[in-house]
Amino acid sequence: xxxxxxxxxxxxxxxxxxxxxxxxxxxxxxxxxxxxxxxxxxxxxxxxxxxxxxxxxxxxxxxxxxxxxxxxxxxxxxxxxxxxxxxxxxxxxxxxxxxxxxxxxxxxxxxxxxxxxxxxxxxxxxxxxxxxxxxxxxxxxxxxxxxxxxxxxxxxxxxxxxxxxxxxxxxxxxxxxxxxxxxxxxxxxxxxxxxxxxxxxxxxxxxxxxxxxxxxxxxxxxxxxxxxxxxxxxxx
Numbered sequence: 133x134x135x136x137x138x139x140x141x142x143x144x145x146x147x148x149x150x151x152x153x154x155x156x157x158x159x160x161x162x163x164x165x166x167x168x169x170x171x172x173x174x175x176x177x178x179x180x181x182x183x184x185x186x187x188x189x190x191x192x193x194x195x196x197x198x199x200x201x202x203x204x205x206x207x208x209x210x211x212x213x214x215x216x217x218x219x220x221x222x223x224x225x226x227x228x229x230x231x232x233x234x235x236x237x238x239x240x241x242x243x244x245x246x247x248x249x250x251x252x253x254x255x256x257x258x259x260x261x262x263x264x265x266x267x268x269x270x271x272x273x274x275x276x277x278x279x280x281x282x283x284x285x286x287x288x289x290x291x292x293x294x295x296x297x298x299x300x301x302x303x304x305x306x307x308x309x310x311x312x313x314x315x316x317x318x319x320x321x322x323x324x325x326x327x328x329x330x331x332x333x334x335x336x337x338x339x340x341x342x343x344x345x346x347x348x349x350x351x352x353x354x355x356x357x358x359x360x361x362x363x364x365x366x367x368x
Contacts, residue, residue: 137260137343138258138345139259139260139344139345139346140254140257140258140259140346140347141163141258141260141347142155142262142345143261144165144168144261144263145261145262145263146170146172146177147171147172147173147174147177147264147265147269149168149170149171149217150321150329151262151263152168153327153329153331154329154334154335155262158331158335159338159344161345164246165246165250166243166246169217170215170216171214172214173213173266173269174263174269175213175281176214177281178284178288180212180214181284181285181288181289181292182284182288186240188209188211188212189209189212189216195207195208195210195216196208197228197232203227203228204228204229205228206228207219207220207228219235219239219243220232251292253293254296255296258297258346259296260298261298261300262300263282263301263303264303267324282305285300299314299315300313300314301316301317301343302314302315303318303319304317304320317341319333321334
């Protein structure tokens with residue numbers, strides 16, 4: 133991927149908030165989308181796109197606290213295997229508050245807002261979806277499984293957005309493909325400790341690959357913050 137491509141919309145598909153942070157930091161846009169601040173393994177992404185339901189995502193029967201050292205690290209939907217990391221209030225200890233279940237309705241409303249935005253991505257625009265592989269996926273998913281799941285994601289997007297032309301950029305995928313509509317980029321960020329990774333490296337690789345954003349830049353404003361941005365930034 134070397135020629136310059138200008139996109140009207142650049143939309144992250146996870147696997148976590150490192151991708152959302154670096155896309156929005158690099159290209160200077162505020163507009164949020166559903167997968168920005170979740171932790172979504174590739175099988176979970178394929179499953180959700182195959183059977184997208186905000187009702188099921190926030191069904192209390194499918195929500196469980198993900199505990200770390202006695203505290204609630206995140207709320208996990210066990211049906212989809214999606215961790216909702218920033219949808220529920222956190223305390224000063226950075227852990228999800230014990231009364232998280234009382235905030236399901238508010239979290240659901242935010243996600244419904246973002247999902248409507250996702251579903252109304254306009255036909256005729258130049259659209260790029262971006263998916264970054266989780267380190268574990270490169271170890272646990274065989275090449276055949278990874279390629280099958282990528283194909284499911286691509287088909288799911290086509291079904292959800294009929295008539296919308298898009299390209300799918302895969303970052304750090306275990307194997308390369310020249311299939312139509314699939315682009316590849318290696319970043320291999322060595323920073324495993326900071327959730328933002330190495331922002332300068334992401335910017336260098338994304339811009340060096342020729343990815344460009346056609347929309348207006350909001351550079352100079354506050355950088356993306358998963359604890360403050362719950363989806364309503366950037367207008368309707």
